Amino acid sequence: MRYSIEDFATLDNFFRRNLINSLTGFKSLNLVGTKSKENITNLAPFSQVFHIGASPALVGLLVRPDTVERHTLQNIIETESFTLNHVKEEFYKEAHQTSARYQISEFEATGLTPEYTEKVFAPYLKESVIKIGLKLEEKHNLAINGTILVIGSIQEIFLPDIVISDDGFIDLQKAGTITCVGLDAYYRTQKIARLSYAKPDKPISPLTPKGGI
Amino acid sequence: MRYSIEDFATLDNFFRRNLINSLTGFKSLNLVGTKSKENITNLAPFSQVFHIGASPALVGLLVRPDTVERHTLQNIIETESFTLNHVKEEFYKEAHQTSARYQISEFEATGLTPEYTEKVFAPYLKESVIKIGLKLEEKHNLAINGTILVIGSIQEIFLPDIVISDDGFIDLQKAGTITCVGLDAYYRTQKIARLSYAKPDKPISPLTPKGGI
Incomplete structure (x- = not known):
């Protein structure tokens, strides 16, 4: 099948959204933890998280301002703090459910557990085995469609010893981290x-580095 | 294990690079096809490709200017054209090999096959079953570490009928698309x-939409 830019306009909106969202490939899946100045916690799934640099250690996050993710963005701007928490198959349904438009905290609504450290204001997700605490560094507005690129510097990370190879590589399969496609598909x-x-x-x-990972 | 921002500076460079590169999760894997004004083709693996919007259909690509990817960036800027080509297990070793610093075209060096359409100047990869042709729209310099965000608009896409669900979702597992972690790990x-x-x-x-995907 071939679709051209001229065809896109003729496609059903829902069909086009699924098609274009699936097109770039498999994506990372993280639950982003934030907290407002009024201490209201928020947890939201993001598949648009990516590595920007290792030294300094920087991570990028793409946010659409017109979606449920807006609380996340508002909290990040207010507090300059957010966490990324990998999703395992054991709680992928709860992770998906955090995308619903709740009036209360998604932690409370889904039964997932917030967890705090001294270094980072935002809540981590206790159920997650790989967690990253970040500080807001830059915000870029992508004029072309209103998307916002948030860049954070890594303040601390938590992961099981057993998934770290001797050369620093992290065995995400062993950690149980899953991947996703489009808006709603999950894969091991x-x-x-x-x-x-x-x-x-x-x-x-x-x-095959020592340590066998 | 916990690593803090203070620990990062004490880690071996190679270890830190692997660790931080693996940390954000599974990534998309695309071979980016470009061609210079002098008709020299280029093919390079990118794991930093992501969905930016469905309407208009936009894709982002992160480029480190200090790597082998610089030919890709130069060609995109010169010709405003590039393609994304999904990687299958059948040719993932050749895909990896295109990251070597060749003096000749990576197509020639690895035996992979360029393919052209009327609509797009840059070469597609014939061996790939999901392909996207793009036009350069915007370029953002991320001051924080010199990374460049390239945004392209989708001009045309090619994919097998059999992987498109009735609701537009693309079954990437059925298409044989693979995913990657860090700098060198590949997964089905x-x-x-x-x-x-x-x-x-x-x-x-x-x-479970009709069509069973």
Whole structure:
């Protein structure tokens, strides 16, 4: 099948949204934890989270201002603090459910558990095994469609020893982290391989650092 | 294990790069096809590609200017054209190998095949079953670390009929699209479920649109 830019306008809105949302590939899935100045906690699923740099350690988050995510954005701007919490299969339905337009905290509504550290104002998710605490650094408005790119610097991270390889790689399959597609599809994963650093004059080979991950 | 921002500075550079790169979760994997004004083709793997909007249909691409990806960026700026091509397990080693610093075209070096359409200047990858042709719309410099955010509008897409659900959702597992973590790890996927639209007063349920995807 081929769709051109001229065809897009003729597609049903719902069909087009699903199609275009699925198109770029598998996505990370994180629950973003925030808290307002009035101490109202918020938890929302984001699949638009990505690595921006390792030194300094920076993460980007894309926010559509016209969606339920607006509480998240407002809290991040007010408090300059947010957390990212990986989603496991054990609570993916609760994670999905946090996208509903609740009047109360999504923690309360779904039974998921907030958890705090001294270093970060925003709540972590207790049920999550990989967690990242961030501080707001930059906000870019993407004029083309009103999307906002939030950039945070990593303040602290928590993850099980057993998923960290000797070379720093994190085995997300072992951690039980899941991935998603589009607006509503969830997937577990199965490792094919890690591959050695690519050089023009050398064949690549599977990479097996000590620790076996 | 806990690492704080103070610990990051004490970590081995290579360890830190792997750790922080793996931390945000599973990522999309696309080979980006471009061509210079002098007709030299280029193919490079990108895991920092994401959905920005469905209407208009926009895709974002993060580029580090200090890496092998610089040819890609230069070609996109010169010609305003690029393609995204999903990676399948059948050619993931060749995809990885395109990250080597070749003096010649990565198509030639790896044996992958360029393919053209009337609408888009940049080459598609023939071996890929899901392909997106884009036009450069915006370029944002992220001052914080020199990363560049390229935004393209989708001009045309190609995908097999059989992976498109009745509601527009694309079954990427069926398409054989793989996902990746960090700098060098590749994964196949297995669907858990699609879930219905979340509402505060309604339990969620698995979603099964006609067409069975």
